[in-house]
Amino acid sequence: MKDMIIVGAGTAGLSAAIYAQRAGLNALVLEGNTYGGQIVNTPDIENYPGIAHISGFDFATGLYQQALDLGAKVQYEKVLEVIDEGEIKVVKTAKNEYKTKALILATGLVRRHIGIKNEDKLTGKGISYCATCDGAFFRNKVVAVNGGGNVALEDAQYLADLCEKVYLIHRRNEFRAEQAEIKRIMEKKNVEFVYNSTVTKLNGEDYLQSIEVTDKEGHIRQLDVSALFIAIGQIPLNEVFKNVVDLDAAGYIQADEFGNTNHAGIFAAGDCRVKSLRQLTTAASDGANAATSAYHYLLSLK
CATH class of the missing domain: 3.50.50.60 (FAD/NAD(P)-binding domain)
Structure with missing residues (x-):
């Protein structure tokens, strides 16, 4: 007892x-x-x-x-x-x-999953839910972060200091994070913001090779990335x-x-x-x- x-x-x-x-x-x-x-x-x-x-x-x-x-x-x-x-x-x-x-x-x-094909299969092979855990594996590579809150922006900042380029993908046209976090991420020169878009496809067999994002108008764009860090809630x-x-x-x-x-x-x-x-x-x-x-x-x- x-x-x-x-x-x-x-x-x-x-x-x-x-x-x-x-x-x-x-x-x-x-x-x-x-x-x-x-x-x-x-x-x-x-x-x-x-x-x-x-x-x-x-x-x-x-x-x-x-x-x-x-x-x-x-x-x-x-x-x-x-x-x-x-x-x-x-x-x-x-x-x-x-x-x-x-x-x-x-x-x-x-952490919440996106819920699309190949997500589970490629987890640990380019799909990650923890930037500080796995970011170092992708040093000097191109990666993406999916999300718009504090965690996503913190992840993007951390990765921007390690990686060649970071795509920050968010389904809205503005972030939900604190203003201090938004200000810091805006100062990162190697971060590209992909607004009004969601990740709709993960490409790769043995490891992630690229992702597809679809914007609100239905336009599809392929991003060649070595990793996708998911922070969507x-x-x-x-x-x-x-x-x-x-x-x-x-x-x-x-x-x-x-x-x-x-x-x-x-x-x-x-x-x-x-x-x-x-x-x-x-x-x-x-x-x-x-x-x-x-x-x-x-x-x-x-």
């Missing part, structure tokens, strides 16, 4: 673990992949209060170590099912079955929890600012919940709120 189980070792989950340990609780973090979440792929964080610049990897590692130093336990097991038995919550993984009185869901997001990983918490139409967990869901003793934190702003600061805040709410819930059971 655990005082608290936290599903996810991203910024929200690890922040919750820190607050849980400081409250004297026995917290277990279950993570199906690796600690840090999406932020580990960000080369430079510059909007976290009090820290002017830090890499996503260093930020995540510092947060992870802080949680461990306080006594939090992290197990690398993917959660397959949650059963709400009232006061007791049963959390099942492929390896174990855990019981807890308080459960925090902080599963974060994953993210999707929550909450399907496994739909039997114990309410989800909205997009799959995000319905929870208030304190992390409370519709099931007593189950809380949500970070990018996996319904919210208007998904940033490091709000993820950390969510983790602190959810852990504090869980702590007061546990007190109410005594």
Whole structure:
């Protein structure tokens, strides 16, 4: 029996673990992949209060170590099912079955796929969802980025410093990113903007050789690129929890600012919940709120 189980070792989950340990609780973090979440792929964080610049990897590692130093336990097991038995919550993984009185869901997001032919086949062979992971493989080559938000523009900036040329493909005529990111990408001389266009075809057998983009008028253009980095949004990983918490139409967990869901003793934190702003600061805040709410819930059971 655990005082608290936290599903996810991203910024929200690890922040919750820190607050849980400081409250004297026995917290277990279950993570199906690796600690840090999406932020580990960000080369430079510059909007976290009090820290002017830090890499996503260093930020995540510092947060992870802080949680461990306080006594939090992290197990690398993917959660397959949650059963709400009232006061007791049963959390099942492929390896174990855990019981807890308080459960925090902080599963974060994953990158969205385009959903066209050859995407899965060429993933790892020119198709990538992580520029900082794979960008170095395409040094001095021509590549493309698909997307128009902060992540896409950050990816394009990173690749522009490595590659001969970067096509930035966006389905609208203006970007959805922060103005600071837009200003920086506009200053890159080797970035070509392909507006009002979507990627409609991936060419190549053993590796990506070119892509086709189609604009709103139906005109098709072929771009000879060695890689396509896809950053067209993210999707929550909450399907496994739909039997114990309410989800909205997009799959995000319905929870208030304190992390409370519709099931007593189950809380949500970070990018996996319904919210208007998904940033490091709000993820950390969510983790602190959810852990504090869980702590007061546990007190109410005594």
